[in-house]
Structures are given as C-alpha cells and as structure tokens.
Amino acid sequence: MSKSFQLSLAPEKLWQAINPWILNLAGGQFGIVNIDLGQTHEPETERAILDQVGSYGRQLGRIGDALEVLLRHINQDELSDAEQDTLDILKGQLAEIRKIKQQKRAEGLAG
Numbered sequence: 001m002s003k004s005f006q007l008s009l010a011p012e013k014l015w016q017a018i019n020p021w022i023l024n025l026a027g028g029q030f031g032i033v034n035i036d037l038g039q040t041h042e043p044e045t046e047r048a049i050l051d052q053v054g055s056y057g058r059q060l061g062r063i064g065d066a067l068e069v070l071l072r073h074i075n076q077d078e079l080s081d082a083e084q085d086t087l088d089i090l091k092g093q094l095a096e097i098r099k100i101k102q103q104k105r106a107e108g109l110a111g
Contacts, residue, residue, distance in 0.1 A: 064094050 040046050053059065071091070076084065 061097070064097065068094055 050056070054062075067090070071087065076087065079087070
C-alpha cells in the first residue's frame with residue numbers, strides 16, 4: 001500500500017500562553033492603560049500635574065479653547081499666507097474636537 005500525501009499548513013498547537021504580568025515588562029508597561037511620561041527630569045512633578053490639574057488631553061483642550069478666544073480678538077489681515085494656513089488648520093482641528101465633544105455629550109445624555 002502506498003502512503004497518502006498529507007500537507008499541513010497550520011501549526012500543530014494553536015494556542016499561546018499569555019501572562020499579563022510578564023507580557024511587556026521590558027518596556028515598562030504593567031497594565032492595560034499606561035501613560036508614558038517620556039523623558040522627563042521631574043517624573044514626580046509630571047504625575048502631580050496629571051493628578052491635580054488634568055490629563056494632557058484636558059490641558060490641551062483648555063489651551064485650544066484659550067487660543068480660539070485670542071484668535072477672535074486679533075487682527076489676522078497682516079499674516080502671510082503660510083501663517084494664515086497654519087491658523088486655518090488649527091481652527092479646523094479645534095472645530096473637529098468641538099464636534100466630537102458634542103457628539104460624546106449627546107451620546108451620554110441618550111445612554
């Protein structure tokens with residue numbers, strides 16, 4: 001009798017053990033949600049600011065809100081085309097952020 005030809009393209013074992021405690025310790029990640037403070041000389045100060053003032057997103061949001069106020073009160077007529085383009089891009093991004101915030105608030109009220 002001749003042997004039949006067999007071809008297997010999949011590995012014999014289709015499982016992988018995942019230990020969340022050693023998953024990525026080399027990169028300093030210990031949980032599902034982590035904030036990388038980057039290269040800072042004052043990590044304790046960074047953590048205190050995040051805890052007491054607000055997340056980076058909240059801080060950037062407030063800066064964006066303040067910039068919109070300032071942009072409404074300055075004369076932009078003397079800006080170069082490149083400078084005006086830079087402000088237009090920023091205004092567009094701030095409008096997108098405002099739209100997303102409104103959508104999330106509406107979802108929260110509906111949910």
